[in-house]
Amino acid sequence: MMDRCLEIVSNRPVCRDTWIMGFRSPELASATKPGQFVMIKVRPGIEPLLRRPFSVCGADEEHINILYRVVGKGTEIMTTIQAGVSLPVLGPLGNDFAEPAEGEMPVLVGGGIGVAPLLFLAQSMANRRLEFMMGFRTAGEIIRADDFQGPNTISLATDDGSEGHHGFVTDLLQHFLEKHKKLPLKIFACGPRPMLRKVAETALFHGIPCRVSLEAAMACGFGVCQGCVVKASPGGPHTYRYVCQEGPVFDAEAVDWSKFS
Amino acid sequence: MSSCIPDMTTKLGPLELKNPVMTASGTFGYGLEYSSLMNLDLLGAVVVKGLSLKPMAGNPPPRIVETACGMLNAIGLANVGIESFLRDKLPALRKTGAKVIANIYGHHIDEYGELAGALKGVEGVHALEVNVSCPNVECGGMSFGVDPAIAAGVTQRVVRNTDKPVIVKLSPNVTDIKLVAKAVEGAGADIVSLINTITGMAVDVETRAPKLANVVGGLSGPAIKPVAVHMVYQVARTVKIPVIGMGGIMDWRDALEFFIVGARAVEIGTANFVNPRASLDVLDGLTRYCVDHGIGRIGDIVGSLKT
Numbered sequence: 385m386m387d388r389c390l391e392i393v394s395n396r397p398v399c400r401d402t403w404i405m406g407f408r409s410p411e412l413a414s415a416t417k418p419g420q421f422v423m424i425k426v427r428p429g430i431e432p433l434l435r436r437p438f439s440v441c442g443a444d445e446e447h448i449n450i451l452y453r454v455v456g457k458g459t460e461i462m463t464t465i466q467a468g469v470s471l472p473v474l475g476p477l478g479n480d481f482a483e484p485a486e487g488e489m490p491v492l493v494g495g496g497i498g499v500a501p502l503l504f505l506a507q508s509m510a511n512r513r514l515e516f517m518m519g520f521r522t523a524g525e526i527i528r529a530d531d532f533q534g535p536n537t538i539s540l541a542t543d544d545g546s547e548g549h550h551g552f553v554t555d556l557l558q559h560f561l562e563k564h565k566k567l568p569l570k571i572f573a574c575g576p577r578p579m580l581r582k583v584a585e586t587a588l589f590h591g592i593p594c595r596v597s598l599e600a601a602m603a604c605g606f607g608v609c610q611g612c613v614v615k616a617s618p619g620g621p622h623t624y625r626y627v628c629q630e631g632p633v634f635d636a637e638a639v640d641w642s643k644f645s
Numbered sequence: 646m647s648s649c650i651p652d653m654t655t656k657l658g659p660l661e662l663k664n665p666v667m668t669a670s671g672t673f674g675y676g677l678e679y680s681s682l683m684n685l686d687l688l689g690a691v692v693v694k695g696l697s698l699k700p701m702a703g704n705p706p707p708r709i710v711e712t713a714c715g716m717l718n719a720i721g722l723a724n725v726g727i728e729s730f731l732r733d734k735l736p737a738l739r740k741t742g743a744k745v746i747a748n749i750y751g752h753h754i755d756e757y758g759e760l761a762g763a764l765k766g767v768e769g770v771h772a773l774e775v776n777v778s779c780p781n782v783e784c785g786g787m788s789f790g791v792d793p794a795i796a797a798g799v800t801q802r803v804v805r806n807t808d809k810p811v812i813v814k815l816s817p818n819v820t821d822i823k824l825v826a827k828a829v830e831g832a833g834a835d836i837v838s839l840i841n842t843i844t845g846m847a848v849d850v851e852t853r854a855p856k857l858a859n860v861v862g863g864l865s866g867p868a869i870k871p872v873a874v875h876m877v878y879q880v881a882r883t884v885k886i887p888v889i890g891m892g893g894i895m896d897w898r899d900a901l902e903f904f905i906v907g908a909r910a911v912e913i914g915t916a917n918f919v920n921p922r923a924s925l926d927v928l929d930g931l932t933r934y935c936v937d938h939g940i941g942r943i944g945d946i947v948g949s950l951k952t
Contacts, residue, residue: 385681385682386682387920387921387922425919425920431714433711433866433867434716434919601707601708601709603716603718603918604917604921606678607678608673608674609720610703610708611720612706612709613705623703624702624706
């Protein structure tokens with residue numbers, strides 16, 4: 385974990401309400417693994433007060449990139465920041481997806497801005513065969529993976545049917561599993577809570593190992609504020625799990641999905 | 646004018662610190678979380694997360710929400726419990742060289758006594774800060790801190806069961822904080838610290854649900870600083886024991902306001918989340934201020950308000 389003031393090298397929209405921001409930092413780039421996140425102070429001063437958490441969506445030797453969806457005051461401010469400006473970036477934070485064992489076929493399931501950490505995971509497995517499924521509300525919100533290095537097998541779903549499968553990304557997962565569930569698979573998922581719950585329950589039903597990346601409101605990002613809990617699955621030693629430190633990536637078994645919506 | 650390094654040492658009754666900047670309970674974990682980012686030994690003291698007799702899991706999520714220039718939290722005193730603290734956290738924290746203040750929280754008055762007893766004679770714990778003001782736990786917390794007689798009872802119980810300096814942390818959620826401060830002073834507190842968070846609430850207008858699962862939470866951050874400065878001003882003029890000021894301190898200028906109205910030391914809270922080195926930045930700024938103004942001792946600023 386390091387706290388650095390990093391220069392922004394790029395900041396541009398990739399689709400409706402979604403931007404990509406790049407920072408120069410060989411140090412952070414070499415330390416960050418797929419699934420980890422950073423906390424960014426979007427502007428000096430006391431409003432907005434807290435840093436915001438962002439998954440790293442890609443890295444090369446010199447840079448890390450984050451994807452962000454413009455949803456509120458903090459991210460609106462971010463869209464106005466020019467390349468050349470520096471911002472405080474704390475990271476890398478949290479655990480990582482952990483690459484699947486050889487012989488396990490990675491199945492990546494992302495919804496909306498949740499594809500961000502999966503793009504980084506796919507990039508890190510560029511020489512492996514993998515299946516990448518993405519769901520978005522509509523064609524205008526599709527985060528085009530050809531903007532990034534990495535994934536080559538992509539299937540798309542949109543809620544309104546404007547591109548790809550008309551329906552949810554979880555439908556794509558169901559169809560895929562109907563054909564391939566005998567293969568040794570490992571699912572990696574990130575996205576809205578109802579989507580994650582469906583993916584996790586599907587994986588648990590079929591007995592397929594599944595890693596899910598969760599999001600939660602947090603103030604610090606490294607285990608201090610204790611704000612970012614999710615309910616742990618019953619019967620285990622934990623009541624709650626801390627998204628920032630024990631996550632953001634959890635085994636599907638670790639979370640109480642009945643309390644997750 | 647002298648350009649010498651000012652004397653930052655601070656004496657809070659029986660508690661001696663190398664400087665007056667501490668970290669506030671609940672915003673600095675058990676200290677170790679920050680040890681990769683800063684040298685904890687440079688701080689006046691580390692006040693650890695509130696400790697209870699048994700581990701506490703805390704409240705259901707959502708537990709925090711950002712508000713204008715501040716944040717609401719309803720963590721619910723999640724902590725590892727006193728046993729695990731002594732076994733798993735304190736040894737490593739001691740190795741950093743930092744002075745450690747244990748913040749304690751009981752569900753009943755007896756538990757405060759038991760916690761003080763469990764920490765009696767423990768090397769590496771330099772003082773107790775008694776939490777009578779947390780607004781988040783229904784069966785205790787605030788109820789101890791809002792009634793002067795009950796606050797005094799808790800204080801007396803802790804004082805009787807400890808060999809360490811006793812700090813009582815006061816709640817701002819009262820009509821007259823001076824009454825509670827007087828009462829705990831009378832009961833034997835060595836030091837008072839204030840303020841804890843101010844009770845608050847936020848509502849999602851689309852769902853019409855409270856933004857915190859606990860419905861109410863504690864407001865912290867710059868939004869509460871003027872309230873905190875005023876209460877420290879009131880209490881410092883009321884009690885003879887030293888006062889530790891806190892509430893929304895983000896930088897050294899904020900900290901100076903507390904010194905000027907009568908605080909002998911400060912605790913840095915929410916700022917630690919935003920800038921992990923905030924406490925050391927405050928210390929550097931205070932030192933520079935003393936140098937720039939030819940102030941030889943930080944203590945010379947205390948209570949120097951001109952009215």
